[in-house]
Amino acid sequence: MKKWLIGCCVILILGVAGVFVYKNYEKHQTPTxxxxxxxxxxxxxxxxxxxxxxxxxxxxxxxxxxxxxxxxxxxxxxxxxxxxxxxxxxxxxxxxxxxxxxxxxxxxxxxxxxxxx
Structure with a gap:
C-alpha cells in the first residue's frame, strides 16, 4: 500500500512540474x-x-x-x-x-x- 501511495505522489509531482515547465517555456516565446x-x-x-x-x-x-x-x-x-x-x-x-x-x-x-x- 505504501509503495502504491508513493508512486501516485511521484506521478502527481512530475505532472505538476511538467505543467510549470511548459508554462514557463510558453512565456518565453513572447516576441518583443x-x-x-x-x-x-x-x-x-x-x-x-x-x-x-x-x-x-x-x-x-x-x-x-x-x-x-x-x-x-x-x-x-x-x-x-x-x-x-x-x-x-x-x-x-x-x-x-x-x-x-x-x-x-x-x-x-x-x-x-x-x-x-
Missing part, C-alpha cells in the same frame, strides 16, 4: 512587440529604408512586462517609454503591415504579428 492602432508589431531590428517612413504616429506611452504582449495602444514590452513610432508611407502589397521605430538614433522595421490560432 509594440501595439499601434489595435495591432501588435514584432520588432525586427531590420534597418529601415528612410524613403518608406511616413507620418509620425506617436511615442511609446507604457512599458509592460517583457513576457506579455502589449494590450493598449502605443504600449511595448521592450521599447523604452518615449520611443518614436512611424507609419509606412504606402501600404505594402503583402498582408502584413509595417511600422517603424526609432532606437539609438536609427530607425528599424516592425512587422505586424498575424495570429494563426
Amino acid at each position: 512587440a509594440v501595439r499601434v492602432d489595435g495591432s501588435d508589431y514584432a520588432l525586427t531590428d531590420e534597418p529601415a529604408d528612410l524613403k518608406e517612413i511616413g507620418d509620425f504616429v506617436g511615442e511609446v506611452q507604457h512599458v509592460v512586462d517583457r513576457y506579455e504582449l502589449p494590450k493598449r495602444n502605443l504600449e511595448s514590452n521592450f521599447l523604452k517609454k518615449g520611443t518614436k513610432i512611424y507609419l509606412e508611407k504606402k501600404q505594402s502589397e503583402s498582408l502584413a503591415q509595417i511600422v517603424f521605430y526609432e532606437r539609438d538614433g536609427e530607425k528599424f522595421v516592425a512587422r505586424e504579428i498575424i495570429e494563426t490560432r
